[in-house]
Amino acid sequence: MVTSKEVQMQDLIRQAEALCQRSGMAFTAPRRRVLEILAASETPMKAYDLISKAGEGGQATKPPTVYRALDFLCQLGLVHRIEQDATFVACNHAGHAQPVALFVCNSCLKATEVAYDEVSHILEKAAAAKGFNLQRLVVEGRGQCQECAMAA
Amino acid sequence: MVTSKEVQMQDLIRQAEALCQRSGMAFTAPRRRVLEILAASETPMKAYDLISKAGEGGQATKPPTVYRALDFLCQLGLVHRIEQDATFVACNHAGHAQPVALFVCNSCLKATEVAYDEVSHILEKAAAAKGFNLQRLVVEGRGQCQECAMAA
DNA sequence: TCCTAGTATGTTATTACATAACACCCTATA
DNA sequence: TATAGGGTGTTATGTAATAACATACTAGGA
Structure with a gap:
């Protein structure tokens, strides 16, 4: 198989x-x-x-x-x-150059990848409002994935 | 002084x-x-x-x-x-419980703190769309701060 | 008063994460 | 055929974090 x-x-x-x-x-x-x-x-x-x-x-x-x-x-x-x-x-979406957020499940430890164009624009603006020129962004989360939520 | x-x-x-x-x-x-x-x-x-x-x-x-x-x-x-x-x-805004993004300048290494309610909502939704229940969020950036941009 | 539970620190040792520095090997090309 | 660039192998070390256990202080109950 x-x-x-x-x-x-x-x-x-x-x-x-x-x-x-x-x-x-x-x-x-x-x-x-x-x-x-x-x-x-x-x-x-x-x-x-x-x-x-x-x-x-x-x-x-x-x-x-x-x-x-x-x-x-x-x-x-x-x-x-x-x-x-x-x-x-x-990486799941191999070869993408775009930024992704990585969400890690606290139970099974698997990572879920999520693209976030919208978010990066907002953060760039928020940074710019403080005069900060954003070059690299890290977005990560922890929580519970779908499978583990079902199992619980 | x-x-x-x-x-x-x-x-x-x-x-x-x-x-x-x-x-x-x-x-x-x-x-x-x-x-x-x-x-x-x-x-x-x-x-x-x-x-x-x-x-x-x-x-x-x-x-x-x-x-x-x-x-x-x-x-x-x-x-x-x-x-x-x-x-x-x-922390700058001591005692806040809300999440903040931390942007670190590549030149002077100082950190700029930015609150991001809007962003966390978006990310929660994006996570939820994949069945992921977001509990903790890390948002960090690197770039150039205002002072260093002026100096350059 | 004495005991005990809870909170916190002190100390030793170790585990885990990451890189510096240098020797060596390929291979393309001038 | 020399040599520059990119890559690996190896030793040693630097840096980040915690396990495990002993000790101390304080508050509340018998």
């Missing part, structure tokens, strides 16, 4: 290859490995879980290798870092 | 005392000390800078002491944690 997770992963990998080729960067083994692990995970992962997972299949994998891959993937928008708890999650 | 920073600090301390009394909690020495240091700082501070600063006036101050004080002050809304870079800043 081919799960939807697996399909999503194939998509992400292809997206990544395409993005790299377009921008002249290499989609190397460690970058692929990190993206695969994240894409296969149900929930956002901590860096050190990623590191040990990446090291399972033979060769040892050390922190800098994984952090470098994460930086790279974040810049491409294929992975998001959740600042609240220093975790990393593969 | 009495600076506005000092006035702000006096205000904050009084707010803190009042809040604690109302809720039956103690505004103890380490809590006061941490709040004073943060209120006196121009910019958000890292926890370990706080720790060494707190330890300057005689007695050694260890991480748990400061982290406990920070947790306490954050819960009261007197201090905010900036998730992006793990720093802490005294």
Whole structure:
């Protein structure tokens, strides 16, 4: 059986290859490995879980290798870092350049991604009203997802 | 000369005392000390800078002491944690319970606080549209503040 | 008065998160 | 064929946060 997770992963990998080729960067083994692990995970992962997972299949994998891959993937928008708890999650809408909000369920820990054009405009205006020129925005939430609400 | 920073600090301390009394909690020495240091700082501070600063006036101050004080002050809304870079800043509008966005200048590192009722409603709706019940929200930005824009 | 529950701090040790610095390897191109 | 740029491997270290346990103060009940 081919799960939807697996399909999503194939998509992400292809997206990544395409993005790299377009921008002249290499989609190397460690970058692929990190993206695969994240894409296969149900929930956002901590860096050190990623590191040990990446090291399972033979060769040892050390922190800098994984952090470098994460930086790279974040810049491409294929992975998001959740600042609240220093975790990393593969992006659902791979390749979007737009900002997204990430809502993490307190029960199952899964992340829900939501685009927020409208919100960013408002915040830009609010910032501008105080003379602040907004360049980067982080929007994150915690709460309860639909599945967990049903289950409760 | 009495600076506005000092006035702000006096205000904050009084707010803190009042809040604690109302809720039956103690505004103890380490809590006061941490709040004073943060209120006196121009910019958000890292926890370990706080720790060494707190330890300057005689007695050694260890991480748990400061982290406990920070947790306490954050819960009261007197201090905010900036998730992006793990720093802490005294709250401008002491005692507000409402959510605020924190915009940090990339040049001078000062934080600007902005209330955002409107935004939180929108995000709650956006979350609700995906069945997500939003309980806590983090909104943070980076960019350039007014002063630094003028100077450039 | 003495006990005990609740709140808070002090201290040691450890766990978790992240990066600096340097050696080495590819590969495109001048 | 030299060399510059991009990338990885490795060691070591820096930085952020908490677990676990001992101790102290205070308020209220027996």
